[in-house]
Amino acid sequence: MRLARLQQATTLALVGIATAWAVHALRQGRPVAAVVGVCFVALGHSFVLGLEFVLACCVHGNDPVARATWRQMLSAWRGEVLAAPRVFCWQQPFRSRVWADHLPDGAAGRRGVVLIHGFVCNRGVWNAWMQRLTARGLPFVAVDLEPVFGSIDAYVAPIEQAVRRIEAATGRAPVVVAHSMGGLALRRWWAEQGEAGRLHHAITIGSPHAGTWLARFAFSLNGRQMRIGSGWLQTVVAREDAGQASRMTCFYGNCDNIVFPPSTSMLAGADNRHLAGVAHVDMVSRPEPWDELLRRLAD
Known part of the structure; x- marks a missing residue:
């Protein structure tokens, strides 16, 4: 809830700034300046995203994944420009509380799902998934995950609580989507709490399993833990079961602007799938991870 309040304040502040500028410019008889100012506030994030894509291209080096074409990068940038305000400003x-956790009567014997969000996110990122799961009665x-900028180790407890709730309601090990x-929070939980029979399958989407180059600029504790080769990542790997x-199933992309x-x-x-x-x-919002979830629920 703390993150939701922070993002509410940020969104309302941006709306207020855009409105104040438009009113000021219109009173001065400068309609073009009013439009430009509002567009700058509304689309300012597109420039930040563009910088991330440029960095991703520059540091690709000899990575074994095929380099994205400029058309793929442009399409990915356009999709992210639209997705970011929908997720972070709405x-x-x-x-984030429109869709409550769904543990219906009669869930016993059905395979359940645990959804885990990423950095500077909350459960609202899964709204479309939660709507579809609820409609299917799953x-x-x-x-x-809180504290928002704390250690990833702190997220073991809420994941354990979520898995226990699914276990209690269904009597079966869940599929976890992260x-x-x-x-990384899932892997940290699995290394400490996840006995072999407690997790049916795990699906990760754009997770920095080996860290991410961009984390070198992170100031938060969890951000620093996601640096490539970090001591925290090495500790997690050392604790993991060899067959885990x-x-x-790990979805990754050649146009990922964060990882x-x-x-x-x-x-x-793992079963690594390229998006x-x-x-x-x-x-x-891609269909491939959702389709993989449905397939694993039917196992």
């Missing part, structure tokens, strides 16, 4: 700040729990940093990756180079989202021994031409947040 779903997460104002709609039990699920979507976690909120986006971005959520995949064989029960994971790059692309192979950092892959995990040795070509899709950016980081927009990956959640």
Whole structure:
């Protein structure tokens, strides 16, 4: 809820700034300046996203994943420009509680789902998934990971609570779907709490399994933990069961503007699936991870 309040304040502040500028410019008889100012506030994030894509291209180097074409990068940038305000200015700040966790009577014997969000996100990023799961009558729990800028180790407890709720309601091990940093939180939980029979399958989407180059600029504790080669990542790997990756499907992309180079989202021994031409947040809305979830629920 803290993140939702922070993003509410940020969104309302941006709306206020755009409105104040438009009113000021119109009173001065400068309608063009009013439009330009509003567009700058509304689309300012597109320039930041563009810089991320440029960095992703520059540091690709000899990464084994094929380099994206400029058309793929442009398409991914356009998709992320549209996805970011929808997620960060609407779903997460104002709609994160629209879909409650769904543990219906009669869930016993059905396979359930745990949804884990990523960095600077909350359960609202899964709204479309929660709506579809509810419509299908499938039990699920979507976690909120807090503190927002704390250690990833702190997220073991809410994940454990979510898994226990699914276990209690269904009597079966869940499928866990995690986006971005959520995949590392899942692995940290699995290394400590996840006995072999407690997780049916794990699906990660754009998770920095080997860290991400962009995390070198992070100031928060969880951000620093996602640096390539960080001591925290090495500790997680050392604690993991050797066969764990064989029960994971990892979606990665050659146009991921947050987790790059692309192979950092892959995990040795896992079923690694390439989402070509899709950016980081927009990956959640792709049909492939959803279809994989349905397939694993039917196992």
